[in-house]
Amino acid sequence: MEFYRGTILNPIDGFNFELIEDGLLVIKKGKILFCGSFNQALLKYPQTKDIKKSIELIIPGLIDLHTHLPQYPSIGKGKGELLPWLNNFIFPQEIKFNNPSFAREVAKIFFKKLIKNGTTTAVLYSNSNLQSTDIVFQEAKQSGIRAFIGLSLMDINTPAELQYSVTANINNMLKLIDKWHLFDFGRLNFIVTPRFAGSCSIKLMKEAAKVAKDHDLYIQTHLSENQQEITHIQSMHDFEHTYTEFLEMVNLLTEKTLLAHGIHLQPKELKIIKDSGSTIIHCPTSNRYLQSGIMPLYKYLKQSLKVGLGTDIAGGFNCSMLNESREAVENSKYYRIFCDKKSKIIEKKNALWISTLGNAKIMNLDSAIGSLSEGKEADFIIFELTSNFFSNYDNLDDILSELLYGDNLKIRDVFIRGKKVNKD
Template identity: 45%
Template sequence: MKTLSINELNNKATAPVRTKIIVKLRYFTIFPNIFETYFKLYILDYLIKFCAENEMKTILRSNFLNPVNHDKCDFLCDYCLTIDEQGKIASLEPYSEKLTGNNDRIVDLSNSVITPGFIDLHSHLPQYSAIGIGKGALLPWLSNYIIPLESKFSNEQFAHEQSVAFFNEALSFGTTTIVTYCSIHRHATSIAFETASDIGIRAFIGNSLIDLPNEAGYFSSLETIKSDIDFLVNKHHLTNSEKLQYIVTPRYAGSCTKELMSYSANFAKSNDLFIQTHLAENKSELELMKKLHPEFDNYTGIYDKTGLLTDKTLLAHCIYLDQTELAMIQNARSIVCHCPTSNRYLSSGIMPLVDYQKMGLRIGLGTDVAAGYSLSMLNEAKEAIETSKSYDISKDENGNDISAANAFYLSTKGAAENLNIADKVGTIHIGLDADLAIFDLDIKQLSANSEDILRSLIYKKFNQSAKAVLIAGKRVYGSL
């Protein structure tokens, strides 16, 4: 019969089980040699079974909003959710006294609403402290305010402080997965990964790849970039139980040579990595592309010809695109990151969200801090709804405003599908990781209509912190 050492037992048992086994072992101290060296497998199985049967479960009794598709969200009133020891959702069913055992701990959250953790598809960690600072159009704003700030990330202490603040604030608003740009600096990006791991958030993180010389000196050589990418992928990709991923990040075609864009595309393909960049955010940006890359027919064509347009590419903004460009994006199945707050703050324009959805484009929402002035995805959902109304007004049309269910889906399940993590997060279903955001919201005076509940949540809580946030069943923010 197979025997196990104390170390093997420690690795096999979960933390609660280990604690109870250690307690029981104190009764066997009269046999130190036997129990220090060997454990019969049947004894181990008995102890683990004993501990599991006596383990206290935590059950969340609350109201749940669960996204289904662009048009539908399920509202589950007075349900109970149980999380297993792996941090996965073990059960979700209507409340009943029969659900609970003598040892179970029920957390009464009946005056709260629980949603899947939000997923932010586009943001900039190094710009966090510039929220609300500066004005003007995109390109001058970048030159006057943002590039000088990002340059400070060569200081590792500054990079650490900003990373802590950025991820903690994202968590406070219920964001459990975030896709973010970092500065051009290898060590600052590494610090961002380490900070995200310590805090527990899921993140797709990439150093900004810039090799076109600029007046600020904020760029790197192609050889340095290659070395930095190799280092960061080898050290951080798929770490912390695969919660962290490296994402290839050519800043935009206005800061990259064709050689860098092609290399980025090939590297991402060879290593099965996501790509993120910017596209057609501002009219002046379009003119810049014509000067820098005159051999291409249009802006999107630059990415298409250099291999960056893939089904794992996130394209931020996408405001000014013609039908040819939209067809390229649709054929490649690239993901459009809609950033309505940022688009308005810099007076960039309005992305025709509903038109793009009717085309079948893959779309998600991004806060785009710091042009976006909040890391709250509820705020971004609100802005998506309100901007769709503004688009209607500008076109003297009706029917292009989106529902709360649509905005909610883009912030949760839809985003998870775009990032290929819908088998883990994005909805509240048995077997998925318990990534949850809990908000205080008295629903007694509201109808049981999910759209009304969603609107109340979005418009009342868009600038407020969550009560608590869980990632893989572990509380990472707030209290229960």
């Protein structure tokens, strides 16, 4: 058994947290045996009486529901809005990622960086290349991270080096599913990834949806990120209805579908998404960087839409889900300033809740991760204080302010299934 004493911040149902000022976390064989107050723990585990009280902070591992691994070297590079940015800066980078040794190097650094930032589960895009995506899985295996990894499907309207036929794309997916899906008792998973309607034919999207259905898989794609993108896709597919109706028509809207961005949606599209059970993944840092727009997070939550959070590297420029949580709060202020004075500002606790238990629920993983409940797998982060600025963790808002805005807390250790995964 392993024991960790410190202040514990634990997400609970209802967008909230419980705060255990002097707590103990007990781990056995990678699972949480006990999470509660130290005094209570002493009765059950008398051997812990000599563990000194610490001013460390323990929270569950962070979950990132949208990012692009091959784009990691492009952070902060390039300019312009989505479509020219993709064509001029991102696709050339993803072509480079066809090179196996480059893919391995990027994947190695990327997973290390995610873990260093406290991300214990990531849902990500590889590029469209089978061998490079296999390498991404190999490096995810080595790193210890939990991941859902997708082969970015593209068969039209993109550089030839990234395009594959419908048959090749489907066969490549099936190979990866066979080799990696549910690897290590579900630590690694395959996710069906039609990149976006601008790079896929109708046939490819329908075939991809069929693979997801046959294998009961999650799907990830992009939706209504940018106004030019919406117009481009409507003219490209000669389609007069909305972007959401188009995805519905190709069978991509399921209870297990993650739709990145969803900024410019009409009421009827929101209804279709809600009825389908699909989830919108909010990526506020990226939305500002690429000048895509301001997503109304408060409005979506009020309408009981499922909404997750993701960093969206390299549209996003920061791998930290603490950063993304803060950006969700700040984005809701922009929405209030520029779009709707009646809209409310997202609370810090709501944003961090989405990055932990909320995102776990979206992936149907809340019985295993997302909070520090007994019986769950032990994915957690230990922070240490880097100053004596405050030494009492008796106020939830103070802790959330430090986590999201301050610089007095530093991630010291990151654990997945009870195993320390941050190594230098």
